[in-house]
Amino acid sequence: MPNWSIYLTPGATERQLGLCCLGAGEQDNRPGATPERALGCHALVWLKEGRGQLLHGPDRQLYEVRAPAMLWLYPGVLHGYRPTTRWRQVWTLFSGPATAALTTLGHLDISQPVRRFADPRPVDRAFTRLLRVSTTHNAVQTVAALYDLIARAAPSSGDGVAAQLAELACTPMTVQDYAAELGLSVKELREAVRRTTGSTPQELVLTTRLNTAKSLLAEEDLSVAAIARQVGYDDPAYFTRLFTARVGVSPRAFRRFGSVSGRKSSF
Numbered sequence: 001m002p003n004w005s006i007y008l009t010p011g012a013t014e015r016q017l018g019l020c021c022l023g024a025g026e027q028d029n030r031p032g033a034t035p036e037r038a039l040g041c042h043a044l045v046w047l048k049e050g051r052g053q054l055l056h057g058p059d060r061q062l063y064e065v066r067a068p069a070m071l072w073l074y075p076g077v078l079h080g081y082r083p084t085t086r087w088r089q090v091w092t093l094f095s096g097p098a099t100a101a102l103t104t105l106g107h108l109d110i111s112q113p114v115r116r117f118a119d120p121r122p123v124d125r126a127f128t129r130l131l132r133v134s135t136t137h138n139a140v141q142t143v144a145a146l147y148d149l150i151a152r153a154a155p156s157s158g159d160g161v162a163a164q165l166a167e168l169a170c171t172p173m174t175v176q177d178y179a180a181e182l183g184l185s186v187k188e189l190r191e192a193v194r195r196t197t198g199s200t201p202q203e204l205v206l207t208t209r210l211n212t213a214k215s216l217l218a219e220e221d222l223s224v225a226a227i228a229r230q231v232g233y234d235d236p237a238y239f240t241r242l243f244t245a246r247v248g249v250s251p252r253a254f255r256r257f258g259s260v261s262g263r264k265s266s267f
Helices: 098-104 120-134 138-155 161-168 177-183 186-197 201-219 222-231 237-247 249-258
Strands: 004-007 020-030 042-049 049-056 061-066 069-071 076-081 087-094
Touching: 004 042, 020 120, 020 138, 042 237, 049 138, 061 069, 087 120, 087 177, 120 138, 161 186, 161 201, 177 186, 177 201, 186 222, 186 249, 201 237, 201 249, 222 237, 222 249, 237 249
Parallel strands: none
Antiparallel strands: 004 020, 020 087, 042 069, 042 087, 049 061, 049 076
C-alpha cells in the first residue's frame, strides 16, 4: 500500500459547518517506536493491520493495540506508536466548534483512546468513504462523512435507557416515576440519559413531547387541545405557551407554516 496524504485548509464558510477535515491519508509503519508528539487538533487513526502499543497522555500510559482498532488522539495530548509488527493505518485530522458538543455527548472521550468493535466493517466502510471524499474538495460531503465516521466509531451506551424513556415520555409522570418504571434509581436514569444524549431526563421528555406534537400537528386533523392531551398536558393553554417558547411559533402557526402537509387547524 503506497503512503499518501492530503492536507486541507477550510475557509470561513466551511468552518460554519461545525466540523472541519484538516487532512487524511494512509501510512505503513515498521516495527519500532515512532517519535512522540502532541497534535494541535483531533485525530482518528484506524489500524487496519498489525499490533503493538499506543503511548498516550502525560503519564505516557501504554495501551495494547491489535487491528482492527480505532485510536482517538486529542489536541495537546502526547502520543506515540510502538508497533511490534507491520502497522498499517489510515488517519484523519479534524477540528471545529462541534467537537465540544461531541465531547459532551460522549463521542470524544479522552479516557478511551483505543476502541475495538465486534463488527468493524461499518467503521471500515465509513473511513474508506471519508478518505475518498476528502480528495474531492467537496466540503459538505467530507464533513458528512466525518460525522458519520465519528458516530459509527463512538462508544455505545448499550443500555437503551434513553429510547425507553422516550417511549414513556408522553405519559405524565415525575422523573422518580419514570426511573421506577425502568427499574432504575433517579441517579442511574440521569447518568444513562446523559451518556446517550448529553442532556437530562426532563429535557429528553420535553423534546420527545414536542417532537410528537409536531408530528400530530403536521399529519393529523386533531385540535390543539387533543394534541396537548396526547403528549401529556391536560392544560392546552400551558401546552401552547410551552410549545411557542421552545419552537418559536405557536402550534397553530406551526401547522400552517412549519410542516409540509399544510393541514388546516381543527379547533
